[in-house]
Amino acid sequence: MSIDAREAVKSTQEQAVAAWIGYLNQLRIDGLLAALKTQDSNLKQALKTLKDTTERIDVEIVARNRGGTKGMHGFIAEVAEVGVNNARREVIGKGANMSWVNDNGKVDLIRDGIDIQQKFVNAGGRFSLGAVAQHLQAYPDFVRNGGKYQIPSDHYDSVKRLLVMSKEEAARLSKSSDSLSIRDWERVHNFFGNNNISIDDLEPSQLSYKDVQVGRYSQTLKDEGDKIRATDQSLRSKAYQESLPTFAEGAKATTAAAVIEGGTAFVMKVTTIRKRGKKLCDFDSDDWAEIAGETGKGLAKGGARGASVYVLTNYTATSAAVASSLVTASFGVAEQAHRFRSGEIGEVEFIENAESLCLDTSISALSSAIGQVAIPVPVLGAIIGNTVGTVMYQIAKEALSENERELFATYTKGQQELDAKLRMQYDSCLADLRNAMASYLGLLDFAFDPDPLVAFEGSIELARELGVPAEDILDTPEKAMAYFMD
Numbered sequence: 001m002s003i004d005a006r007e008a009v010k011s012t013q014e015q016a017v018a019a020w021i022g023y024l025n026q027l028r029i030d031g032l033l034a035a036l037k038t039q040d041s042n043l044k045q046a047l048k049t050l051k052d053t054t055e056r057i058d059v060e061i062v063a064r065n066r067g068g069t070k071g072m073h074g075f076i077a078e079v080a081e082v083g084v085n086n087a088r089r090e091v092i093g094k095g096a097n098m099s100w101v102n103d104n105g106k107v108d109l110i111r112d113g114i115d116i117q118q119k120f121v122n123a124g125g126r127f128s129l130g131a132v133a134q135h136l137q138a139y140p141d142f143v144r145n146g147g148k149y150q151i152p153s154d155h156y157d158s159v160k161r162l163l164v165m166s167k168e169e170a171a172r173l174s175k176s177s178d179s180l181s182i183r184d185w186e187r188v189h190n191f192f193g194n195n196n197i198s199i200d201d202l203e204p205s206q207l208s209y210k211d212v213q214v215g216r217y218s219q220t221l222k223d224e225g226d227k228i229r230a231t232d233q234s235l236r237s238k239a240y241q242e243s244l245p246t247f248a249e250g251a252k253a254t255t256a257a258a259v260i261e262g263g264t265a266f267v268m269k270v271t272t273i274r275k276r277g278k279k280l281c282d283f284d285s286d287d288w289a290e291i292a293g294e295t296g297k298g299l300a301k302g303g304a305r306g307a308s309v310y311v312l313t314n315y316t317a318t319s320a321a322v323a324s325s326l327v328t329a330s331f332g333v334a335e336q337a338h339r340f341r342s343g344e345i346g347e348v349e350f351i352e353n354a355e356s357l358c359l360d361t362s363i364s365a366l367s368s369a370i371g372q373v374a375i376p377v378p379v380l381g382a383i384i385g386n387t388v389g390t391v392m393y394q395i396a397k398e399a400l401s402e403n404e405r406e407l408f409a410t411y412t413k414g415q416q417e418l419d420a421k422l423r424m425q426y427d428s429c430l431a432d433l434r435n436a437m438a439s440y441l442g443l444l445d446f447a448f449d450p451d452p453l454v455a456f457e458g459s460i461e462l463a464r465e466l467g468v469p470a471e472d473i474l475d476t477p478e479k480a481m482a483y484f485m486d
Helices: 007-063 068-090 131-137 153-163 167-171 184-196 217-243 245-273 285-315 320-341 347-374 381-448 454-465 477-485
Strands: 098-100 109-111 114-118 149-151 203-205
Touching: 007 068, 068 098, 068 109, 068 114, 068 217, 068 320, 131 149, 131 184, 153 184, 153 203, 153 285, 167 184, 245 285
Parallel strands: 114 149, 149 203
Antiparallel strands: 098 109, 109 114
16 A cells, blocks of 8 residues: 655645635735724724713703803813814724813813813904914913914814915905905904914814804714714725735735745656656756756646635635635646547546546545644644545545455455356246246147037136136036026
8 A cells, every 4th residue: 555645745735825825815804804893893982982072061061051152162162172083083093182171271172292272262253363362462382382272173264265365365355255355364464463373373173163052063963973984984995995805915826826836846856856866966958857847837737726716715605725626626637638638548537537536636625624623723724634634535545445346346246146046046937937838828729629528628627727716617517507507
């Protein structure tokens, strides 16, 4: 009994390539699942932050009438700013970075260590800049110490637009349908001209002035929840797209498979020639040509295997082990088909060889799959499983082949003996049947003889031969008369 080590090595190398590609695929899937799980947590936290923000405004601001009719929206803006800012960060996994100071002092908010004074004032048509100027007079070192002023997003947009606008352009504003005017332009330029402050010391809020009004903030935060969900869905879609198989990854898998299979073919061919008794230094041009040919075939097959396994495992419901076995079986059957077409083998041998190839590759796939489950170490489990399974299968195949031959011989001998015995019984039965038939035909002729007396006697003998009871046979004139006359 012998084991084909070459085939075992070849099968193991093929399954190793498949397992490696399967591992790459699994890494992408695991990454997607991890990203989705993390995103579940991010979304939950962001929505909780918005819910807590709404409840805090309801309880601490509105219910207590904090700031009164004219100033309540300012406190709402501070709490809402913190909630919206933190929720937008949390949904993308960055975590909250802003807090509400809530002490009526010079600082309203703190974000990443930066002090922020927020001003939401619409009176006077100065885009909250008048309130900024008042605070700057009270705390002249606020900006110098790294502080920031925050105004409504719509106010900031108007300020920035007017600041870069020429006076000539501003003069035409009153003649247009634009809500801004030359007076607005003058106020903005006077503010920056009279105060030691630049546009860089201002920043827009996440919200506009109308978003934080008493009758509006609940809907604002509800709308923000919808935006958070949209952001979440966008991140999930991005994670899914990043988890999809790519041409670049497929090309890498194809190249790696070609190199591995080509390298294996090179080593095995060199080993084969060395076993002929040649030293490496004695290899001639024919040897190297033979090695190059086998290596080239290995490269081509490896590339085809890598590409095929990558496509099958990513675009069909096929495992890596099965995909590699399908490719191997396809190569093998194609080779047998070529031998059949060239007349090297007959139809029966072609079918038998193809069946054997498919069975061998199926055992390889099954062994690799079992090995990977039993040893959940990427690639290693498939290699060990395929090696053990292939060796056991080859041993069993040879042993089974010997047993099958013995069973077949025993069965054939038994059938031959039974056939001889049945033939003897058949001949004996046939002879008995011929004798019985000859006797029957003789009695039949006797029973239908033209002479009535002879026919009468013949009928009696025929009835006895056929087994009619003696009391029912009309063997006397009296019985015949009684039967027909009574």
